[in-house]
Amino acid sequence: MSDTISPDQIVSLPQSGIGPKYKRVADAIQSAIRSGDLTVGDRLPPVRELAWSLGITPGTVARAYTLLTDAGHAVAEVGRGTFVANRNTPRTRTAQSPVREYVSVPMQGGKISLASPQLPDLGQVALLRDAFARVGETAPERLLHYPTRNAYKPLREAAVHWLRTIPLGHIHESDVVLVHGAQNGLSVILQALLQGPSPTMLVEELAYPGFRRSADLLRADIAGLPSDNKGILPDALEEIARRTGAQVLCTSPDVHNPTLVCTPPERRRAIADVCRSLDIQIIEDDCYRRTDSDAPSYRILAPERTWHVASISKVLTPALRLGFAIAPSGRGPELRQVAEHGFFGIAQPLAEVAEHILTAPETETIVAAIRERMAAYVRVAVNALGTYNLTWHEDVPFLWLPLPQGWRAAAFCRAAEARDIQIRSADEFALRDGRAPHAVRIAINAQIPLQSFESAMQQLRDLLQHPPEQISV
DSSP: OOOBOOHHHHHTSOOOSSSOHHHHHHHHHHHHHHHTSSOTTOBOOOHHHHHHHHTSOHHHHHHHHHHHHHTTSEEEETTTEEEEOOTTSOOSSOOOOSSOOOOOOOOSTTOEEOSSOBOOOSSHHHHHHHHHHHHHTSOGGGGTSOOOGGGGHHHHHHHHHHTTTSOOOOOOGGGEEEESHHHHHHHHHHHHHOOSSSOEEEEESBOOHHHHHHHHHTTOEEEEEOEETTEEOHHHHHHHHHHHTOOEEEEOSSSOTTTOOOOOHHHHHHHHHHHHHTTOEEEEEOSSOOTTOOOOOHHHHSTTTEEEEEESTTTTOSTTOOEEEEOOTTOHHHHHHHHHHHHSSSOHHHHHHHHHHHHOTTHHHHHHHHHHHHHHHHHHHHHHHTTSSOBOOTTSSEEEEEOOTTOOHHHHHHHHHHTTEEOEEGGGGBOTTSOOOSEEEEEOBTTSOHHHHHHHHHHHHHHHHSOOOOOOO
16 A cells, blocks of 8 residues: 655655756655655655645646656556656566667658758657657647746746757846747847848858848848858958948858858957947857857857857757747847747647657757767768868768869759759858859758768769860850
């Protein structure tokens, strides 16, 4: 016969520390189990009773209990409740390896798409399926009502925990606004910042096309900035900003897309100084991040004016369309207002799925395995194309290839397409009135077998070695 633990006994447990509230509740119960205050067979309080006693939502308690059962500290029995488990007995839920054996996805139509990075499934699909199943079992009212602002708080806290390894300075959960991917986050931030009948934003002359698309949607002008192998030229930034009256700078200092340039700390400081002197807001797109980068973010260098955009699309899955727009301290409410007025916020069931994914103990292991798998494909590409002027990094799922004499970017892309290989020309990253070099971006597709990817690299090398001989007249 088991003893039922009263809610008051849980309330008295210390729940200090960092991280989401449900994790703190789970940690407190786990500590009590280790100390012997809770013993095998003790029945934990019903979810709603404990939630009322702690002043938190039932969903938060349910997630805490899920963490305990996943870790083997508790066992849930249908119709009876949740009990402290005997760690020496098998768990009722079958444990899965956090990283499963890699399985490639069949190629579509025989073509190999290297236009955008494609992540392998190394366990995140099973994690997602489990998360969606749990949401399906949630209380009916959570699937019938508009979510409240506080309902998103656990996911905002999980996002802060997820971003903890990035040098961003202090982030409070109220600084985070949940968005539908980084592109949506960029648009939400620009809506909060751009003012006047003809606002101007600054981007590199070669830049992520999403900057340009957001400007088009908001009827903003774009001014291009020249760069070198360290990133934006500060003197040019100052001159062009003064001439155009630009309000916002959009940049990707850690991994420039498409060239892979990483702006060093001293250049970042000079750029931040120019923006501060001219009162320019900075949007820092950080969707690609190198694990070996220790350069300070603009949020550290200019915290009063930097808006940070991140997502899980390039490291875990793009399917959820989950991104994070991070406002400067104290400016979260105005950013949140734009999001709420635009789309009410992300769907509550999606928020619960995302929260589970971000806090699952196996997620970081899966992310590390994905990085290593993508790096293996990068190494294959370098082995095939490394004799050319190739720019690459094992953490970055694309490569930048300036073409040898005799090739133009458009012609090279057409020749690759004729061999069923899809890549992107530098023209796609240039401003409409700008000039693009004869170069291509080659994305890593780890959803196809490594041998197929290697064959594609050999095909590209063969093209590079045999430029077209005809002369246009």
